[in-house]
Amino acid sequence: MNDVIFMVLRGLIALAIGLVNVIIYLYVERKVFADIHVRLGPMRVGKHGILQPIADALKLLLKEDIIPSKADRMLFVLAPVIVFAPSIMIYMVIPLTDNVVANDLNIGIFYIFGVLTIVPIGVLIAGWASYSKYSLLGGLRAAAQQISYEIPLLLSVLGVIMITGSMDLRTIVGQQSGSLVSIGNIGIIPNWFIFLQPLGFIIYFITLLADQFRVPFDIPEAESELVQGYQTEYSSMKFGFLQLAEYSNVLVLSAVGVLLFFGGWNGPVLPPIVWFFIKVWIGILVVTWIRMTLPRVRVDQLMTFGWKLLLPLTLANIALTGFLQLYFA
Amino acid sequence: MPDLRTETLRVNFGPQHPSTHGVLYLIVDLDGEIIVNVEPVIGYLHRGMEKIFEFRNYSQCIAIMDRSDYMSAFFNEMAFIYPVEELMEVDVPKRGEYLRVIMMELNRIASHLLFYGAYGMDLGAVTPFLYCWREREKVMDLFEIAAGYRLHPNYFRVGGVKEDVTDEFLEGTMQFVKELPTWLEEYETLLSYNEIFNLRTRNVGKMTKEWAINLGVTGPVLRATGIRWDLRKTDPYSAYDDFDFDIPVGTHGDCFDAYRIRVLEMLQSARIIEQALNNLPGGPVRAKTKLNVSPPKGEAYARIESPRGELACYIVSDGTQKPYRAKVRAPSFVNLMAVPPLLKGHLIADAIALFGIFEPVMGEVDR
Numbered sequence: 001m002n003d004v005i006f007m008v009l010r011g012l013i014a015l016a017i018g019l020v021n022v023i024i025y026l027y028v029e030r031k032v033f034a035d036i037h038v039r040l041g042p043m044r045v046g047k048h049g050i051l052q053p054i055a056d057a058l059k060l061l062l063k064e065d066i067i068p069s070k071a072d073r074m075l076f077v078l079a080p081v082i083v084f085a086p087s088i089m090i091y092m093v094i095p096l097t098d099n100v101v102a103n104d105l106n107i108g109i110f111y112i113f114g115v116l117t118i119v120p121i122g123v124l125i126a127g128w129a130s131y132s133k134y135s136l137l138g139g140l141r142a143a144a145q146q147i148s149y150e151i152p153l154l155l156s157v158l159g160v161i162m163i164t165g166s167m168d169l170r171t172i173v174g175q176q177s178g179s180l181v182s183i184g185n186i187g188i189i190p191n192w193f194i195f196l197q198p199l200g201f202i203i204y205f206i207t208l209l210a211d212q213f214r215v216p217f218d219i220p221e222a223e224s225e226l227v228q229g230y231q232t233e234y235s236s237m238k239f240g241f242l243q244l245a246e247y248s249n250v251l252v253l254s255a256v257g258v259l260l261f262f263g264g265w266n267g268p269v270l271p272p273i274v275w276f277f278i279k280v281w282i283g284i285l286v287v288t289w290i291r292m293t294l295p296r297v298r299v300d301q302l303m304t305f306g307w308k309l310l311l312p313l314t315l316a317n318i319a320l321t322g323f324l325q326l327y328f329a
Numbered sequence: 330m331p332d333l334r335t336e337t338l339r340v341n342f343g344p345q346h347p348s349t350h351g352v353l354y355l356i357v358d359l360d361g362e363i364i365v366n367v368e369p370v371i372g373y374l375h376r377g378m379e380k381i382f383e384f385r386n387y388s389q390c391i392a393i394m395d396r397s398d399y400m401s402a403f404f405n406e407m408a409f410i411y412p413v414e415e416l417m418e419v420d421v422p423k424r425g426e427y428l429r430v431i432m433m434e435l436n437r438i439a440s441h442l443l444f445y446g447a448y449g450m451d452l453g454a455v456t457p458f459l460y461c462w463r464e465r466e467k468v469m470d471l472f473e474i475a476a477g478y479r480l481h482p483n484y485f486r487v488g489g490v491k492e493d494v495t496d497e498f499l500e501g502t503m504q505f506v507k508e509l510p511t512w513l514e515e516y517e518t519l520l521s522y523n524e525i526f527n528l529r530t531r532n533v534g535k536m537t538k539e540w541a542i543n544l545g546v547t548g549p550v551l552r553a554t555g556i557r558w559d560l561r562k563t564d565p566y567s568a569y570d571d572f573d574f575d576i577p578v579g580t581h582g583d584c585f586d587a588y589r590i591r592v593l594e595m596l597q598s599a600r601i602i603e604q605a606l607n608n609l610p611g612g613p614v615r616a617k618t619k620l621n622v623s624p625p626k627g628e629a630y631a632r633i634e635s636p637r638g639e640l641a642c643y644i645v646s647d648g649t650q651k652p653y654r655a656k657v658r659a660p661s662f663v664n665l666m667a668v669p670p671l672l673k674g675h676l677i678a679d680a681i682a683l684f685g686i687f688e689p690v691m692g693e694v695d696r
Contacts, residue, residue: 037455133338292456295449297525298528301529
């Protein structure tokens with residue numbers, strides 16, 4: 001009995017840490033946007049608008065919840081849950097430091113990407129159940145995009161797994177301690193997998209943006225074409241959940257990227273957990289910065305890019321990693 | 330096994346849609362993502378302007394004409410005044426003409442800046458919009474110093490301009506013109522040299538010279554096809570003969586050319602303003618005309634180059650203080666004709682890019 005309570009407690013703590021970060025993300029994104037735009041951003045709610053995410057959430061909760069009369073009610077209500085649930089499920093297996101993790105899975109990466117594949121189903125359901133043309137087009141685009149980019153996303157990670165020979169996130173991070181190149185006792189380049197797998201990381205980063213519909217791949221939500229894509233007909237907290245899911249997934253994928261390529265919590269002087277969050281937040285800020293700078297690619301260009309360039313490159317990366325391993329082994 | 334039944338999807342873009350400029354309403358038939366048919370529906374901003382002209386005297390008409398193309402009000406005023414002056418054979422003093430040129434070119438910069446931002450927004454880049462809005466604000470402030478109003482200045486008069494400008498305006502304009510090239514460089518790094526922007530606009534919607542001429546397209550889109558047709562040079566009006574400037578033309582006739590021409594035109598406008606400020610003659614700004622403008626019986630048609638193309642006004646006078654008939658040839662309206670044949674066969678995403686280069690202002694289309 002104690003075990004069950006303990007497990008639930010650990011899950012709740014992981015959930016709380018994740019959601020707090022998402023809330024901070026909402027605020028930071030608005031402020032960073034404003035800074036890039038040469039304006040102030042939220043300033044009224046609390047000092048420098050620090051309570052803005054809470055005000056936003058309250059507003060969404062108090063809004064009237066509209067379900068289109070011709071929509072498929074059950075699927076319409078279910079879709080936001082299906083979209084949001086996977087990212088919460090991923091919180092449970094992400095280790096923050098060597099001994100802080102809600103549930104230590106020895107196939108952590110496999111689990112994460114397995115769970116992530118549920119998202120396109122939810123998106124497609126959302127687009128279909130809304131009974132709206134914009135939603136349908138957006139949902140189809142979103143599903144097509146996520147399915148075609150999940151393959152390079154998975155394959156880009158494979159190089160790291162080949163090097164470590166493990167799918168356990170803690171083992172992978174453990175192997176990234178120390179330094180790759182050092183002069184005397186002072187490490188110059190840390191032993192992070194980004195230096196062993198540069199191509200893998202670049203592809204991981206691009207597919208991360210595409211998989212989570214971040215600019216320049218925000219085609220399903222292209223407001224100049226499809227209003228809000230599959231989210232068009234959603235209102236109130238259902239819309240909130242769809243939005244939350246996206247932010248949460250960026251957070252999760254940033255964390256996974258840090259664990260796989262940037263040595264997780266490894267770093268000098270500061271405590272491990274601080275290093276982990278610093279790295280995760282740098283990743284998020286880069287995504288935010290890109291979102292404000294780049295225009296959007298076209299849907300056929302996206303598909304060509306994914307299938308004709310990224311997929312062969314990931315395969316080449318895997319082959320190269322294999323050869324090098326054989327050569328040095 | 331029976332064939333899969335497919336049907337085209339009819340999607341309404343507008344009149345309230347984040348992509349359409351103003352209240353344009355496009356009925357688009359889609360086959361998947363490909364456009365099969367487009368039908369623009371206009372008239373949501375119809376104010377009966379041309380009819381109203383017939384019941385107002387000429388000075389009142391100028392104020393109404395401001396509201397036609399609300400992004401380039403000075404051009405509207407000029408387009409209306411020009412034929413009236415032709416009818417009355419007024420000799421506008423040199424200083425008045427120079428001030429008109431300065432105002433119009435400032436307005437061209439403001440209008441093109443807005444295009445730049447809105448076009449970036451159409452293609453998904455949000456930041457350029459806010460940047461160019463910041464610079465446009467400076468032009469608006471200059472207008473306010475000179476005319477007292479920002480968007481609808483009501484500054485031109487038959488025979489010249491309302492009143493002389495202050496030193497503050499001249500200094501501010503000089504500073505603005507000096508700073509403009511540095512800003513434009515910054516903007517160009519944001520869009521013109523961006524790989525994704527180039528992918529989206531280059532070789533998209535190629536137009537040939539014949540096609541553009543046949544559909545009556547004018548303005549930057551016509552020049553993008555390689556035709557050097559700018560009324561400031563080909564049919565000079567006001568004081569444009571006095572200035573030295575180039576007309577940028579494109580080579581491919583695609584979206585990128587139409588976009589780039591506008592950026593280059595801003596630099597040329599800055600050149601014109603600088604020359605006008607340096608050689609600004611003294612003297613009166615307005616010819617002596619009767620307070621109640623009443624042109625002699627007759628008709629006149631005169632055209633000018635607005636940021637969107639050939640803006641012209643046809644005025645029939647019966648000798649009274651009110652025009653018997655006034656007809657505006659709005660470039661946005663004529664250019665809109667080219668949109669449906671151009672959009673057919675393109676993807677929806679391309680449609681936004683293609684539609685954006687015409688930059689239709691609905692106030693001008695519907696009038």
